[in-house]
Amino acid sequence: MLPRRVFQFFIIYFMFIGGLMVLKYSLELSDYVIPAPSGMFHIFLAEYRRYSLATINTMTVAVIGQILSVIMAFAIGITGRQSTWLGSFIKVAAYNIQAYPIVALAPILFILLGDGFLTRLLIAAMICYFPVLLSVLGIMSKPIDDIEHFYRATGRMRWQLEVKIRTFENLSQLTTVIAGSATLAMAGTIVGEFIAANAGIGYSIRIALYQSDLGKILIALFMIGITIAIYQALLELLGAVIKRAWTGR
Amino acid sequence: MSLVCDNIVFTYPGATYPLFTDVSFQLTAPGFHSFFGPSGVGKTSLAKIITGDIDSHSGRISTEGLKTLLYSHNKERLPGWSGAGRHLKRVIQPSMHAALVELVEIFGLSDCIDSRFDQLSMGQQNRVNLIRYLLQDCDLLIMDESLANVDEPTREKIILAIKAMFPQRFFIYISHNVIEVAKFCESILVFRSGTKEPQTVMINGCNIRSREELSSAALDATLLEIMNAA
Numbered sequence: 083m084l085p086r087r088v089f090q091f092f093i094i095y096f097m098f099i100g101g102l103m104v105l106k107y108s109l110e111l112s113d114y115v116i117p118a119p120s121g122m123f124h125i126f127l128a129e130y131r132r133y134s135l136a137t138i139n140t141m142t143v144a145v146i147g148q149i150l151s152v153i154m155a156f157a158i159g160i161t162g163r164q165s166t167w168l169g170s171f172i173k174v175a176a177y178n179i180q181a182y183p184i185v186a187l188a189p190i191l192f193i194l195l196g197d198g199f200l201t202r203l204l205i206a207a208m209i210c211y212f213p214v215l216l217s218v219l220g221i222m223s224k225p226i227d228d229i230e231h232f233y234r235a236t237g238r239m240r241w242q243l244e245v246k247i248r249t250f251e252n253l254s255q256l257t258t259v260i261a262g263s264a265t266l267a268m269a270g271t272i273v274g275e276f277i278a279a280n281a282g283i284g285y286s287i288r289i290a291l292y293q294s295d296l297g298k299i300l301i302a303l304f305m306i307g308i309t310i311a312i313y314q315a316l317l318e319l320l321g322a323v324i325k326r327a328w329t330g331r
Numbered sequence: 332m333s334l335v336c337d338n339i340v341f342t343y344p345g346a347t348y349p350l351f352t353d354v355s356f357q358l359t360a361p362g363f364h365s366f367f368g369p370s371g372v373g374k375t376s377l378a379k380i381i382t383g384d385i386d387s388h389s390g391r392i393s394t395e396g397l398k399t400l401l402y403s404h405n406k407e408r409l410p411g412w413s414g415a416g417r418h419l420k421r422v423i424q425p426s427m428h429a430a431l432v433e434l435v436e437i438f439g440l441s442d443c444i445d446s447r448f449d450q451l452s453m454g455q456q457n458r459v460n461l462i463r464y465l466l467q468d469c470d471l472l473i474m475d476e477s478l479a480n481v482d483e484p485t486r487e488k489i490i491l492a493i494k495a496m497f498p499q500r501f502f503i504y505i506s507h508n509v510i511e512v513a514k515f516c517e518s519i520l521v522f523r524s525g526t527k528e529p530q531t532v533m534i535n536g537c538n539i540r541s542r543e544e545l546s547s548a549a550l551d552a553t554l555l556e557i558m559n560a561a
Contacts, residue, residue, distance in 0.1 A: 228408045330411075
């Protein structure tokens with residue numbers, strides 16, 4: 083799982099670099115616009131330590147934000163699964179709020195909370211929260227009649243059992259959603275760092291952008307890609323381990 | 332104890348014509364009873380009306396002395412996170428655990444009861460599901476194709492065991508096997524196809540029990556009666 087993910091990323095990344103090189107040499111662009119491979123390699127050697135630390139910083143914020151959003155999404159999704167007025171209210175509110183681009187709210191957070199860790203964390207959590215919430219709401223609201231009928235008919239159904247049944251029956255879907263939300267959390271953190279933060283790989287990209295240094299940006303993209311590939315592979319692995327332990331398959 | 336259905340009419344939501352009209356019958360004694368008829372005539376719908384799973388019907392249902400009515404069917408599943416035996420123990424009163432062991436043996440599930448539900452064959456799944464319903468505290472149990480995918484000798488063994496172990500309980504057995512319902516059921520509500528009036532006819536079955544012999548003449552007479560009614 084892990085080597086495959088990393089290998090896939092390498093293929094995509096180097097195809098992208100190859101495309102840039104084709105563009106550079108076919109249009110005879112200068113090294114200032116698109117650096118030559120040797121220049122990129124030198125930038126990599128010079129910057130990989132700083133960019134690695136910045137990527138780990140960003141990833142840490144993204145992971146904490148994702149964990150928070152998944153916990154919140156499950157709490158709200160489980161409450162909102164019911165056909166009560168509260169459940170309907172949560173569903174309607176979630177569907178409407180998720181239609182709004184959350185990233186547009188980022189400046190408000192920077193104004194109110196400054197450009198530190200908390201702001202980045204909130205943006206990361208908010209961006210990956212709503213897609214996870216909608217998936218959890220969809221899964222938790224859908225009865226598994228052929229299993230639940232017995233427990234309802236005999237008066238044994240409790241909300242914990244209902245949640246357990248629906249989680250178990252949709253384990254693959256939930257694993258995919260949670261693994262996918264890692265990308266959203268990372269994107270949210272980077273976008274936050276673009277806007278106003280003072281740390282992280284998004285902040286480094288912003289500085290590289292001001293210097294019009296495409297080489298640094300490409301190295302930053304490499305760091306982001308490899309980190310997210312490893313993180314997603316670990317999430318999928320964790321999902322597979324949980325599934326095997328729970329389903330026996 | 333009795334179950335009385337009087338002039339039951341049911342129409343699917345959005346349908347123009349009713350699925351059935353004027354279905355009236357009564358079951359006054361515990362035992363094995365049956366709903367029999369072709370697919371789509373309303374056997375399952377009537378079963379769900381009786382247990383209260385469908386309430387958009389007209390007519391009167393009286394369940395005098397019948398406190399708990401359960402409906403089971405052959406599409407039900409047990410959760411897959413642990414073995415079938417463990418699930419059964421969790422939903423059965425400790426006082427019924429001896430009966431559980433006995434039923435597992437009679438139902439031919441001893442070798443596979445610790446397997447997870449999805450590792451069982453369809454016939455084994457149906458038998459496990461039926462056991463958990465049988466061991467609930469209920470007065471009437473509707474078994475909708477509950478022994479589907481089970482071989483005939485085992486079905487016969489199971490039905491006779493159920494009749495012997497739960498003599499005070501009402502059972503409504505929904506099946507497409509005419510010989511089976513004729514042989515084991517006390518009364519058979521035959522759903523008639525097409526536009527025949529009345530839409531249902533109650534026929535007495537042979538109602539054989541363990542160690543009872545059934546004459547082929549009696550069985551033939553019941554079969555003939557069912558086929559004529561249908």
